[in-house]
Amino acid sequence: MFGLIGHSTSFEAAREKARTLGFEEFAEGDLDVWCSAPPQLVEHLQVTSATGKTIEGAYIDSCFVPEMLSRFKTARRKVLSAMELAQKNGIDITALGGFTSIIFENFNLLKEQQIRSTTLEWERFTTGNTHTAWVICRQVETNAPKLGIDLSQARVAVIGATGDIGSAVCRWLSQRTGVKELLLVARQAQPLLDLQQELGGGRILKLEEALLEADVVVWVASLPQTLSIDAASLKSPCLMIDGGYPKNLDTKASGNGIHVLKGGIVEFFSDITWQMMEMAEMDNPKRQMFACFAEAILLEFEGIHTNFSWGRNNISLDKMDLIGAASLRHGFQALGLSAQIDPTPALTTA
Template sequence: MFGLIGHLTSLEHAQAVAKELGYPEYADQGLDFWCSAPPQIVDNITVTSVTGQKIEGRYVESGFLPEMLATRRIKAATRKILNAMAHAQKHGISITALGGFSSIIFENFNLEQFKQVRNIKLEFERFTTGNTHTAYIICQQVEKASKQVGIELSNATVAVCGATGDIGSAVCRWLDAKTDVKELLLVARNQERLQQLQDELGRGKILSMEEALPQADIVVWVASMPKGMEIDPKVLKQPCLLIDGGYPKNLATKVQHPGVHVLNGGIVEHSLDIDWKIMGIVNMDVPARQLFACFAESMLLEFEKLYTNFSWGRNRITVEKMEQIGQVSRKHGFRPLLV
């Protein structure tokens, strides 16, 4: 059985979803209540591969909300992720994906040091961040969607914003090794890590956001969006492909301009309907078919009986592992969302 650990995008969203799912005691509560709310299994899932194989899964709502980080409730946020992991393990789930902020919180706050959650000793091999599949799908979106909008990769400049992160660095490795992208622009806050990535690749220009955006034919956005930051669409090239790999995805509403094509990055479409409710609640356009690639990774590992933390740690994703998960993804009927 596979699992998905997720969370909602805001307190308002959480209250609305609680009401819809039949948890009225959650629906009118404020942030303090959500800080203490336990994890819940709120959806049972059935996925059918194009091979005919069927698997069962569970969606674990962690109760984490982004406002917990914004209001310095860090301990509550970290406790939410660890409790959700323990809940998944307690219910016998073999491989569980950490979705959204879950994997980011796990890495940034070094939660691997906390192996004991009450009476449960966490078995980390039961969990995956899903970042390898996400990075692979974003790269497929770069390659396929660029053709759709008339951008030739061999003549294109690609800016990766968030280049030193787990997904961003993997995207850079793939674009360097597997495509003929003309120019790679590396954008991130940590200059030391940028230099290390540039040295590893043997290419790529280190630029600020303000310098990179006007030069880019394709922008891969896998960075967090600082509060108050806006992208001025008038500085972007036309045509420009902007792949929004962040969470929550909001660039489509913020960047609206003729010639700028915004694509929800790291989203896959399945060939067959998935029996679940949760993707409708998180506002996917086609909730029976579309989902986050990180979630799909746990499904793929369940299909293949690969019960291992396939994606784990920071900046360990290799091109070879991206090719491996990509092959399995295609085998079972998943494909990247395109323009």
């Protein structure tokens, strides 16, 4: 059995979800009420692979909302309690979705294996980052040529290059895709230097410098609310992959020749009867989902009950190959740009 741990995109969205599900006490409650609310197993579901295999799963709402990020103890407790609930329900492999995986990594919750009377078994959980990284790379490889961008001659900026997903994307694009040049952007200098040495190349730049040069921008860092992008300064065409969370890059960058694609989203080959992706505002909620969630589904299909994606900067190309092949075999497809694309103006990679 697989599990998915998620949360609402905002406090107001969470209250609306609670109202829809019949939890009136939460729907009418303030943020303090939600801070004390326990996680809820809100949905059971079945998924059938393109191979014909059917598996069962459950969705657990952590009752966390982004407005709680500044409350360290609350955020920590929300994630650990949701993991405890998954384990107590006998779920074999559970993906941490949205901010839950970010909280787990950034707050180093590996130190907190004991939650009340439960000792968490780490092998039951995955961040889903390996599949997310593979999907983002596939989105670059598939959609850039549609815009007339020759990746062998293109400069690709990775914003958040030293993170778990970002570093994996850099390894893949450098070693498998063979882009002309990687432009590496992150907050801390030393991890960038370490990554550059590991890759044997790539140019370290500030964000504003990288945006001026990039034919493709892969954004896997949190998007600052104060960020302002001069669309006129971007190359045209320019493919921008919004791999962060929440996905709002399209509100910062728009204009002729700029193509923003929601990164790390996959579409299943058939409908799934569930409510949670409607809450996540997917364009096709019966088929689309976050790639991190899909990783738990894939691991259950494959019978791999282990913490497949765990820690920071541990994603290997071999693991990306494995989960990518499973993704295709079971009927997932990376989200792409609309078929109605005008690739003009012509390629500008000089």
